Amino acid sequence: DGGITQSPKYLFRKEGQNVTLSCEQNLNHDAMYWYRQDPGQGLRLIYYSQIVNDFQKGDIAEGYSVSREKKESFPLTVTSAQKNPTAFYLCASTPTSGGTYEQYFGPGTRLTVT
Amino acid sequence: KQEVTQIPAALSVPEGENLVLNCSFTDSAIYNLQWFRQDPGKGLTSLLLIQSSQREQTSGRLNASLDKSSGRSTLYIAASQPGDSATYLCAVRQPRGADGLTFGKGTHLIIQP
Numbered sequence: 001d002g003g004i005t006q007s008p009k010y011l012f013r014k015e016g017q018n019v020t021l022s023c024e025q026n027l028n029h030d031a032m033y034w035y036r037q038d039p040g041q042g043l044r045l046i047y048y049s050q051i052v053n054d055f056q057k058g059d060i061a062e063g064y065s066v067s068r069e070k071k072e073s074f075p076l077t078v079t080s081a082q083k084n085p086t087a088f089y090l091c092a093s094t095p096t097s098g099g100t101y102e103q104y105f106g107p108g109t110r111l112t113v114t
Numbered sequence: 115k116q117e118v119t120q121i122p123a124a125l126s127v128p129e130g131e132n133l134v135l136n137c138s139f140t141d142s143a144i145y146n147l148q149w150f151r152q153d154p155g156k157g158l159t160s161l162l163l164i165q166s167s168q169r170e171q172t173s174g175r176l177n178a179s180l181d182k183s184s185g186r187s188t189l190y191i192a193a194s195q196p197g198d199s200a201t202y203l204c205a206v207r208q209p210r211g212a213d214g215l216t217f218g219k220g221t222h223l224i225i226q227p
Contacts, residue, residue: 006157033214042203045214058214090157100165101207103148103215105158 002027004106006091011111013085021076021109023091032074033092033103036060043090049074050096078111085113116141120204120218128226129196135189135221137204142185148215149178149189150203158203162189194225 004025013019025032034046045058049068063082068074078085091106117140127133137147146165150158162171162178164187170179177190191198201222205215 004157035214035217040219042219043205043215043217045216048214056213088155092158100163101146102160102163103205103207104160105150107157108155110155 004091004093004104006089006106006109009107009109011109013111013113015113016080017113018077018079019085019111019113021078021089021091021111023074023076023106025072025074025091025093025104025106027093027095027104028071029093029104030071030096031094032068033094034058034064034066034074034076035090035092037088037090037108046076046089078113085111087111116144116206116208116216118204118206118216118218120202120221122221123219124222124224126224126226127194129194131194132190132192133194133223135191135202135204135223137187137189137218139185139187139206139216141208142182143209144182145207145209147178147180147187147204147206149176149187150205152201152203152220161202196225196227199223199225 007022031050033048035043037043044060047066049055065077090108094103119138121136148163149161164171164180175192180187201220203220205217
């Protein structure tokens with residue numbers, strides 16, 4: 001089955017620790033994305049990558065970092081510099097060939113920092 | 115900067131009713147518009163994708179329309195069922211294709227049995 005996997009589903013960390021969220025896709029999509037979802041605020045774009053070894057900041061990149069060493073993987077690190085890291089994090093991917101640019105989402109990781 | 119607004123924020127209707135969810139966006143220069151469904155604690159499921167050159171798309175009991183010039187889209191759900199209860203999100207993609215989506219805050223829909 002093709003799809004996007006995110007692990008773990010729930011993640012708990014102490015304040016001051018960095019944490020890395022995993023995102024893997026086997027859809028052969030070139031573009032991958034990270035969004036953050038907070039209650040009442042909708043989804044906001046953190047980072048995105050259109051090809052391997054290249055990525056761009058989204059609207060709320062401060063306190064986050066990413067890498068794209070493989071086409072199928074786009075891990076997100078939440079650093080201690082992120083002031084309010086507790087949120088629901090969603091990974092997505094999009095095919096860039098064919099022209100439709102339909103976006104597909106993973107199941108999400110809920111991060112709680114105390 | 116693109117802004118997307120969804121009205122109403124919440125809606126509760128009896129089973130069997132037809133209903134319309136609204137989405138508006140401030141910059142009409144979009145590449146496409148996508149409607150998603152989100153169940154509590156889950157990821158997003160794509161329902162319908164409308165390209166900027168299209169006026170509507172249909173899938174089963176769902177019909178989405180797009181009026182790009184006025185910055186509006188509607189999602190029509192026919193013969194609603196309790197299983198349709200979820201949050202429905204509208205998102206637009208700008209003309210630069212692979213850039214990210216801009217989302218509305220969603221409409222929380224409850225279908226009463």
